[in-house]
Amino acid sequence: MAIELRQFHQTFFDESLEGLASMEAALLQLEQQPAASGGETRETLHAIFRVVHSIKGGSGTFGFGWVADFSHLLEGLLDDLREARRTLDKPVVDLLLRAVDCLRNLLDAVRTNSEVNKTAVEEVTLALEDLHRAAPAPATTAKPAPTGGWRIAFRPKPELFRSGNDPLRILRELARLGGITVVCDTDTLPSWRELDVERCYLGWTIELCGKVSRAAIDEVFAWVVDDATLDITPLSEPAVKHPTEPVVHGTHTDIGRAMLKLHGTSLRISTHKVDTLMDVVGELVITQTMLQQTAAHFTPKDLPQLLTGLAQLERNVRELQEGVMSIRLLPLGFIFSRLPRLVRDIGEQLGKRVELRLAGEQTELDKTVIERISDPLLHMVRNAMDHGIEPPAERRAAGKPDTGIIRLEAQQKGGNVIIEVEDDGRGLPYDKILARAVAHGAVAANARLTPEQLNELIFLPGISTTEAVTDMSGRGVGLDVVRNNVRSLGGNVEVNSRPGQGTRFTIRLPLTLAILDGLGLQVGQQTYILPLVSITESVRLGAGDLQRLPEGTEVFALRKEYLPLLRLHEIFGVAPRAHDVAQGTVVIIEADGTHAGLLVDEILGQQQVVIKSLETHYRRIDGIAAATILGDGTVALILDASGLIRLARTHTSVPLGTRETVTTAAPAGASLH
């Protein structure tokens, strides 16, 4: 039978990467606490060894040759370390950390069929080889196979059964190799009364005919060779010495690598979560049975029972929903665990000393949110290292301890998760930021901004990107990108800073992407859901508030800023009740820094909806993010604010939301929502 090994690949990758992350964390810990007790260090080294050992085993099985060879080499060094044949000093830790990177790279290359960073891997390979000169494997000399067969005298020790071995199994295996004649030796069999059924009293002499190699026979006896006396002789000496058979070592091929193109992702769930779900489903079945019984012979006096049943059903369904949601939740520790290494490396590069304090790693977030928030979060930590924390000398001059502190804390509040990234560095350079904002034309030169408005400035495009592009943060990725990423997840990010004392970013994210807080909007017979995060306010306009630009776009003034008006019924071609702005309501939406007004018949109210992908059921539509099913069973479309604004932009040539102020002398703060 053929078993497709590929189905285990994803588990292997997930597990290996997880193992490497814990190995990295353990190494950093060893480096920081060299004074840890010998036993502790040994235990940590054992744990690290097991990680590499598992990767070696898996990659060997799957034929990922390079990974297997590399981890084999690494395992050698780790073995030396845990057996105390070598001491764990800084160069060794450095090398091990680099080896972790290499393994990640190698695994990644196999997984995504991408290029390996050959130079790095080869460098580390050489360094590992230098450190650990592997003894050449003893050459195996295969004995020639005789032509005439073998005589085997096999006398197990009485204790043979205690190892779970069975002589019968061995005889059966020999019979598979060739024709056998077996003679049983019962000489030592005691009398019935003295017989101990747990001991083996028998021996056998076996003649095995056919062209069978000695190695094949040795293999049959391999497990019992120490629990038996064994004499294997050729039946007749071979006349000609056969040349040594070539020994083919199990060469690793990279077939796996070539074959493998992984699509889709997998999810590792703790068995506890699955068990909880099983419990809930069990209860659901009980409730169903109960309801069925009630319904089968229903009389009006059973009504209380029916209502109890329905209440129970409601509770079960809610628990089931929560349970299923929690399957997609992953602890933030997945991201946090990458930070110590990052902080260490960047600190060394920048010559800054930083202590990383993490809290709330166990806080859980949707897997997709975790994946998409990872880069922004790492970026913010890099930012804090690069711009926030001062070099030791500057800190000393400011009366601060040499070592800066970066604190990351996550906690769940209601349906949101709050992540704070805080440093005790020099704070935001407001004067520079303001100057930049003025240079970019985002703020008038004579503007007087409130602290909140100042804080908002760093999220504008082009403001937070440093002029001197450092290796660390200024890669053209500014905080505007961070904010957009966070917003695309339905969250938000805010900043607070005190000059000389530090900066704190607060990221607020929804627990899950499957449920959305939205506002129900009515247009004609249709109900639309607009995500709450993209709404700033709603206003009522009169017909006189509208002005038509020569290109045809309708605009209206809101607090001295012109916003375009989008008529939702026109965009989606539905018949509205409110053709005139005075009859309807205008909802102000905001996306990617631009604002627009959306004309609808009426606002229905706030509600939570379960997001159903439109693309998987139908196809992508501009201006629509997804669909949902409302309480009454009808389908409602969930609007995509940025898509709507884009859509309106393509219909007109007017640049929307460009913050043209009504009067040039308007306070610049007005343009900052």
Added chain:
Amino acid sequence: MATILTADDTATMRQMISFTLGSVGHNVVQATDGAEALEIARGRKFDLVIADINMPNMDGISLVKALRTLPDYRFTPILVLTTESQEQKRQQGRNAGATGWIVKPFNPEQLLTVVKKVLG
């Protein structure tokens, strides 16, 4: 078919073993380390135990030793998983009372062959 207990701290290995053996009808129970395996083994009798050598919280060799002290497991076949380089471990496993070993890396067919051999 047989009920088999497999102890391995590597999820990939556990999955592969249990899928492979499950695919021919065996009933496989997984344990993530030696201590857990021992706990599970105390509760019921298995026809075969497959244990990795390298495990946290009681390694394979200690597990074999501990299992052999249980009346139910005095003669039960126990296989240990070792790598080529672990000849010494293999020997230790044998001395502890293991029936035999499977050398890693192995493929599903090799595993089935060995298990078939042991279960007869």
